[in-house]
Amino acid sequence: xxxxxxxxxxxxxxxxxxxxxxxxxxxxxxxxxxxxxxxxxxxxxxxxxxxxxxxxxxxxxxxxxxxxxxxxxxxxxxxxxxxxxxxxxxxxxxxxxxxxxxxxxxxxxxxxxxxxxxxxxxxxxxxxxxxxxxxxxxxxxxxxxxxxxxxxxxxxxxxxxxxxxxxxxxxxxxxxxxxxxxxxxxxxxxxxxxxxxxxxxxxxxxxxxxxxxxxxxxxxxxxxxxxxxxxxxxxxxxxxxxxxxxxxxxxxxxxxxxxxxxxxxxxxxxxxxxxxxxxxxxxxxxxxxxxxxxxxxxxxxxxxxxxxxxxxxxxxxxxxxxxxxxxxxxxxxxxxxxxxxxxxxxxxxxxxxxxxxxxxxxxxxxxxxxxxxxxxxxxxxxxxxxxxxxxxxxxxxxxxxxxxxxxxxxxxxxxxxxxxxxxxxxxxxxxxxxxxxxxxxxxxxxxxxxxxxxxxxxxxxxxxxxxxxxxxxxxxxxxxxx
Amino acid sequence: xxxxxxxxxxxxxxxxxxxxxxxxxxxxxxxxxxxxxxxxxxxxxxxxxxxxxxxxxxxxxxxxxxxxxxxxxxxxxxxxxxxxxxxxxxxxxxxxxxxxxxxxxxxxxxxxxxxxxxxxxxxxxxxxxxxxxxxxxxxxxxxxxxxxxxxxxxxxxxxxxxxxxxxxxxxxxxxxxxxxxxxxxxxxxxxxxxxxxxxxxxxxxxxxxxxxxxxxxxxxxxxxxxxxxxxxxxxxxxxxxxxxxxxxxxxxxxxxxxxxxxxxxxxxxxxxxxxxxxxxxxxxxxxxxxxxxxxxxxxxxxxxxxxxxxxxxxxxxxxxxxxxxxxxxxxxxxxxxxxxxxxxxxxxxxxxxxxxxxxxxxxxxxxxxxxxxxxxxxxxxxxxxxxxxxxxxxxxxxxxxxxxxxxxxxxxxxxxxxxxxxxxxxxxxxxxxxxxxxxxxxxxxxxxxxxxxxxxxxxxxxxxxx
Numbered sequence: 001x002x003x004x005x006x007x008x009x010x011x012x013x014x015x016x017x018x019x020x021x022x023x024x025x026x027x028x029x030x031x032x033x034x035x036x037x038x039x040x041x042x043x044x045x046x047x048x049x050x051x052x053x054x055x056x057x058x059x060x061x062x063x064x065x066x067x068x069x070x071x072x073x074x075x076x077x078x079x080x081x082x083x084x085x086x087x088x089x090x091x092x093x094x095x096x097x098x099x100x101x102x103x104x105x106x107x108x109x110x111x112x113x114x115x116x117x118x119x120x121x122x123x124x125x126x127x128x129x130x131x132x133x134x135x136x137x138x139x140x141x142x143x144x145x146x147x148x149x150x151x152x153x154x155x156x157x158x159x160x161x162x163x164x165x166x167x168x169x170x171x172x173x174x175x176x177x178x179x180x181x182x183x184x185x186x187x188x189x190x191x192x193x194x195x196x197x198x199x200x201x202x203x204x205x206x207x208x209x210x211x212x213x214x215x216x217x218x219x220x221x222x223x224x225x226x227x228x229x230x231x232x233x234x235x236x237x238x239x240x241x242x243x244x245x246x247x248x249x250x251x252x253x254x255x256x257x258x259x260x261x262x263x264x265x266x267x268x269x270x271x272x273x274x275x276x277x278x279x280x281x282x283x284x285x286x287x288x289x290x291x292x293x294x295x296x297x298x299x300x301x302x303x304x305x306x307x308x309x310x311x312x313x314x315x316x317x318x319x320x321x322x323x324x325x326x327x328x329x330x331x332x333x334x335x336x337x338x339x340x341x342x343x344x345x346x347x348x349x350x351x352x353x354x355x356x357x358x359x360x361x362x363x364x365x366x367x368x369x370x371x372x373x374x375x376x377x378x379x380x381x382x383x384x385x386x387x388x389x390x391x392x393x394x395x396x397x398x399x400x401x402x403x404x405x406x407x408x409x410x411x412x413x414x415x416x417x418x419x420x421x422x423x424x425x426x427x428x429x430x431x432x433x434x435x436x437x438x439x440x441x442x443x444x445x446x447x448x449x450x451x452x453x454x455x456x457x458x459x460x461x462x463x464x465x466x467x468x469x470x471x472x473x474x475x476x477x478x479x480x481x482x
Numbered sequence: 483x484x485x486x487x488x489x490x491x492x493x494x495x496x497x498x499x500x501x502x503x504x505x506x507x508x509x510x511x512x513x514x515x516x517x518x519x520x521x522x523x524x525x526x527x528x529x530x531x532x533x534x535x536x537x538x539x540x541x542x543x544x545x546x547x548x549x550x551x552x553x554x555x556x557x558x559x560x561x562x563x564x565x566x567x568x569x570x571x572x573x574x575x576x577x578x579x580x581x582x583x584x585x586x587x588x589x590x591x592x593x594x595x596x597x598x599x600x601x602x603x604x605x606x607x608x609x610x611x612x613x614x615x616x617x618x619x620x621x622x623x624x625x626x627x628x629x630x631x632x633x634x635x636x637x638x639x640x641x642x643x644x645x646x647x648x649x650x651x652x653x654x655x656x657x658x659x660x661x662x663x664x665x666x667x668x669x670x671x672x673x674x675x676x677x678x679x680x681x682x683x684x685x686x687x688x689x690x691x692x693x694x695x696x697x698x699x700x701x702x703x704x705x706x707x708x709x710x711x712x713x714x715x716x717x718x719x720x721x722x723x724x725x726x727x728x729x730x731x732x733x734x735x736x737x738x739x740x741x742x743x744x745x746x747x748x749x750x751x752x753x754x755x756x757x758x759x760x761x762x763x764x765x766x767x768x769x770x771x772x773x774x775x776x777x778x779x780x781x782x783x784x785x786x787x788x789x790x791x792x793x794x795x796x797x798x799x800x801x802x803x804x805x806x807x808x809x810x811x812x813x814x815x816x817x818x819x820x821x822x823x824x825x826x827x828x829x830x831x832x833x834x835x836x837x838x839x840x841x842x843x844x845x846x847x848x849x850x851x852x853x854x855x856x857x858x859x860x861x862x863x864x865x866x867x868x869x870x871x872x873x874x875x876x877x878x879x880x881x882x883x884x885x886x887x888x889x890x891x892x893x894x895x896x897x898x899x900x901x902x903x904x905x906x907x908x909x910x911x912x913x914x915x916x917x918x919x920x921x922x923x924x925x926x927x928x929x930x931x932x933x934x935x936x937x938x939x940x941x942x943x944x945x946x947x948x
Contacts, residue, residue: 033831039591041829044582045567047552061624064548066569075487079547086535086624087542090632120589128591142754144831180755185873264538266646267678270865270882273947352548390868392901394880399901399946401878403870421871423878425901425944456648457534457546479943480876480903 005157007070008052011077013159017054017084019097020077021158023309024050024068025351027150030116032124034131034145039124049351052077056084058094064352097332098341100312102161107306107314109169111201115149118202123147127173130210134177137215139222141180146195147173147205148450150462152350154309162311170302170462172197172450173205177218179225186224186420188217188405192242193388197448197462198300220406223418230407230419232478236382237424238375238437238471243404244364245447245465246388251428252285252292253362253463255397256319257345258328260357262337268456270395273428274325276338283325286432289470291365292320294329296344301361301464302448303347309355312344319362323433331357349459356455361446363466364438372443372469377413379471384408384415385422393428401425401479423479431472439468490531490549493655497615497669500655504529505667507553507571508659514580515557516661520587522558522599524660526788526827527551531620532652535627537677540635540645542628556660556828557583558599561592565829597815599662603792603823609777609785615653618697619671622651630701634677637705643687643712645705647677651696658790666790672782674924675699678883679708684718684948685896687711688733688862688883692922692929694782711862711884715896720945721887723900727858728940729851729888732921734863735932737879738906739772739839740925745872747774747798749813750833756872758907759804766802766910769844773797774808774836776823780922781838782929786823793823798836802910810834837928844916844933851915851936853891859900859940860886860893875906880946901944912938 005022012020026048033041050073051064061084063076115123131145149171156164174195179186187193190213198204239247254260255272263271274283296314298304305314310332319327328338329345334357346355376384387405394400407422408415444466452461493500508525515523533547553576554567564587568579627649638645650673657667673696679687689707691699730738751757758765776784776793786792789811797805809817810825813834824834852860859881867879881899888894915936922931 031829033829035831038593038595040593040831041565042563042586042590043565043567043829044586047567047569049550049569051548060543060545062544062546064546064550066550066571083533083545083547083624086628087545089625089628090537090540090542090635092539092541120586124589124591141756178754178756180873183758183873185756185871262539263644263646263680264543266538266680267536267648267676352550354544354546390870390878392866392868392878392880394899394901394946394948395865395882396946396948398948399880399899399944401901401903401944403878423870423903427946456536456544457532457650476944480870480878481905481941 001155003070004050004068004073005155008073008077009157009159011074012052012054012081015078015081016056017081019055019159020052021156021310022050022052023351024155026153027350030149032127032147034127036142037132037135051351052080053354054080054084055095056081057088059084059087059091060095061087062354095333096336098336103164103307103311103313104162105306106165108167109199111169113202115171115202116151130175130214133211133214134175134218137218137222139179140177140218142178144176156309156311158311164307164311166306168305169201170197170199171202171204173208173210175210175214177221179221181225184225186221188221189387190214190217192447193405194451197302197450198446199302199304200300224406224420227418227420229482230422230478234474235477236379236471236473237475237477238379238382238384239469240384240386241443241445241447241467241469242387243385244470245467246391248362248364248465248467249449250391250393251397251400252319253359256328257357258330258334261328262334269454273396273398279325284323285320285325285429286323287435288323289367289435289438290320290323290432292362293318293365294345294360294362296360298361298363298446298464298466300446302450302462303360303464308344308346309348310346312342315344317343329357329359347461349461353459356459358461359463361464361466366441366444366468367438368440370437370440372439375437375439375471376410376415379410379413382410383477384410398428400428421482422477424475424477425479426475434473435470436473437471439470444468494620494653500529501657501667501669504655504657505659505665508657511553511555511576511580512659512661514576515555518580518584519559520557521560522661524556524599526554527657528654530652530654533627534648534650535631536648537631538646540638542631553579554827555579555583557587559587561596562587562590563593563596564590595816597812599660600664600789600791600811600821601662602664607794609775609793609795612777612779612783614668614670614694614783616671616695618695619651619673620653622696627651630675633701634705637702637709638679641709641713643679643681643709645677645679649675660790664790666786668785673699675701675704677704677708679712681712681716683716685712685715686883687715690733690923692924715884718896718898720898723942723944725939725941727855727938729855729860730935730937731862732923732932732934734861735935736923736925736930737864737867738909739841739930739932740927741875741877741906743836743839743927745875747807748833748835749807749809749817752807753813753816758873758875759807761804763804764802765804765907766799767913768801769913769916770799770802770910771842772799773840774838775840776838778838778840778931780931781840784838787825788827789825791821791823791825796822808834808836835927839930841932843918843920845918846915848917848919848934851917851934852888854915854936855888855891858888860888870903876903877906878903898948899946900942902941903943904941909937909940914938
């Protein structure tokens with residue numbers, strides 16, 4: 001691999017690059033899709049290639065190829081330099097990177113039971129068993145069960161002497177039951193809508209106990225068909241970790257991406273209300289209970305690694321401290337603009353994409369004092385919302401609206417009847433300021449989002465969120481006409 | 483043997499070269515699969531050269547290119563099916579791909595109602611195999627893209643606004659060979675230029691152009707359109723949420739055709755009972771007709787799907803009435819019909835989708851649509867839409883990049899963005915005017931050719947601060 005990376009970097013420098021880095025990535029994927037007891041898809045994929053990123057006269061260029069050959073390294077490096085020169089014809093701010101020591105070493109996701117060594121039949125049978133438990137429930141129209149594993153071998157080299165090798169493994173699985181009656185369509189998913197994912201081996205899948213949970217979730221999907229519609233109103237809501245993690249993702253993770261703050265995602269995903277003047281003023285993002293950290297070292301997180309994709313070591317970066325904005329997800333290019341060093345959040349979706357500022361593991365820290373059960377018991381009149389069903393937020397990350405699969409009424413501290421089609425909406429900082437209880441460590445769990453979209457050309461990111469559940473007051477629920 | 487550079491140039495100069503290369507590779511892999519015991523096999527080869535120049539703060543800040551090739555092998559042994567894909571297309575890579583597929587398939591469960599791979603399509607309704615290749619796109623250089631971006635930025639500079647956007651070009655060859663006799667290939671090009679302009683007064687404007695031929699995109703005109711809109715939306719005021727008649731520009735309408743296709747007009751959605759579609763059910767205004775037409779030269783044409791089945795022209799909505807849905811081979815077999823050529827790459831648990839939606843034009847000149855609004859809103863486009871309720875097609879999302887209050891048929895000023903929570907079925911039922919002109923755009927389901935619409939009732943459920 002050294003031959004290829006050296007060749008690409010040397011060619012780039014010889015053609016005028018003041019800085020260059022290259023990533024050689026091989027990605028292996030495996031997936032199983034089951035629908036209502038039928039194995040509809042078993043797929044295995046492998047992709048490999050390399051990308052070369054260069055700075056020429058202060059402008060970026062990038063090119064990538066699937067051919068891991070030395071003459072191709074010359075061609076790709078040359079194309080990256082040519083592209084950078086074209087970028088230089090429309091340049092107003094020269095790229096300046098922060099200083100960092102060359103990155104060297106290796107990292108590997110801790111895995112107890114290698115998912116790629118386990119026989120495929122075993123994984124199919126495990127998933128089939130769970131799916132059949134859901135399918136067996138009377139009233140279930142169809143089920144969708146999935147398993148996925150991904151392993152990425154990644155070599156990073158840069159003209160500053162950096163050279164790292166990493167092996168990252170992610171696995172995930174879920175069972176989803178759907179019930180339909182006329183125009184009503186209800187769904188319940190275990191452990192999460194879209195799948196529960198972690199940086200781990202198959203031991204995580206075993207620990208989910210899919211089969212043991214599938215039936216109860218399927219029964220709840222059927223029960224939702226006849227549950228009352230959640231009426232509109234302003235309510236106290238308690239968010240289960242299976243919903244709160246996405247609230248963090250959309251309303252804290254994305255708006256603290258410093259590239260968005262500087263406008264470089266404006267035409268696609270949008271910008272951010274958390275502008276740098278708000279960092280300077282100590283903007284109150286949430287209540288005193290809210291401390292959110294981007295921690296790339298967290299155990300089992302989908303955003304856990306040794307180094308990011310520009311060779312910055314994994315670290316924990318405070319974003320919100322006791323409710324106050326204190327930091328951003330950043331890169332070597334953006335961090336110096338606010339007088340800081342990169343927080344190591346540059347991540348690329350494979351060999352053919354440039355790294356962008358992405359979430360690592362953006363987690364709401366637990367607050368000692370009340371467990372999630374205590375919070376419910378402490379709630380006289382409210383709603384308990386679980387499992388995301390849809391999400392939307394405006395282009396500055398202020399006005400959000402979420403739907404969950406289920407709402408349970410809370411009366412006198414006890415969870416009771418179901419409501420169907422629950423939705424809630426608000427303005428980000430008003431919502432987080434209304435938080436008056438965060439669960440303690442007993443319910444804190446590392447969840448993952450394996451489908452975070454960003455960038456042009458589009459990239460899909462795997463990011464983690466640690467969360468324990470929380471309570472919010474005076475929230476608008478029951479949005480729209482039903 | 484040609485160098486990769488020379489081979490790339492040959493492919494750019496002649497679309498048949500890339501298509502023939504892809505088909506030859508597909509046939510080679512197919513032969514290997516059958517020799518190691520596949521009872522059926524399908525090979526999909528996609529080969530792509532693509533590039534994208536991205537700009538923000540009126541400068542180029544990201545600028546990328548890639549060459550990629552993927553082989554997707556559907557290996558069938560009886561009723562056991564495994565799918566293997568690889569980007570390695572050298573001899574050893576192909577041998578490994580086929581051998582792994584052969585080994586894995588034996589461990590798979592049987593799919594009891596496996597219908598077999600599709601055969602070459604015949605009959606009426608097939609789309610014309612139109613030319614989908616433009617040398618002007620295939621040979622687009624970094625310098626050409628930078629020139630176009632500078633034209634967009636110059637238009638922004640002239641109006642004292644700031645430009646953010648991207649210009650992408652791509653050339654791809656797709657080939658499918660299967661054991662049932664399909665041998666088909668095509669080379670296609672596509673390009674898209676989009677920009678958001680932001681004004682110091684807080685206004686935003688958007689413009690977009692999509693074309694098979696990048697040289698037909700007028701970058702300066704796109705820049706001027708966005709700049710004009712940005713200034714027009716300066717100093718927006720808040721209006722309360724509620725029900726308003728609206729005029730949706732084409733950039734917003736594409737979201738409606740996408741979601742209706744995604745949620746309803748897929749055969750799998752119908753088979754699973756989660757679609758609103760019932761043949762003959764009236765869901766829209768008589769002014770609303772939508773077809774899927776991979777052969778429409780106004781869109782980004784596709785002659786066949788990812789199973790190699792020639793595309794049929796499918797009527798989805800005919801004057802507001804649900805007619806047909808799109809099928810791939812498996813859903814067609816389960817429904818007792820034939821594929822319409824709308825399959826995705828295997829394995830595909832999501833079902834077939836209409837990837838070339840075309841909404842019929844109306845008779846109202848575009849500029850006269852707002853004339854029918856006594857008090858309503860003009861919406862440029864939507865942002866971050868998502869499904870709240872699939873069967874009712876209730877969608878939530880935000881307006882973005884130019885929303886305006888209209889009174890007495892005239893724009894009276896810009897308003898801050900609003901959130902909507904709206905059934906798209908109710909929306910198409912309330913269409914009262916359709917523009918006589920249309921735009922070709924890209925949505926999340928592919929390309930779409932859509933008009934602007936006037937809709938008599940639209941439910942906005944929230945406001946934001948900008």
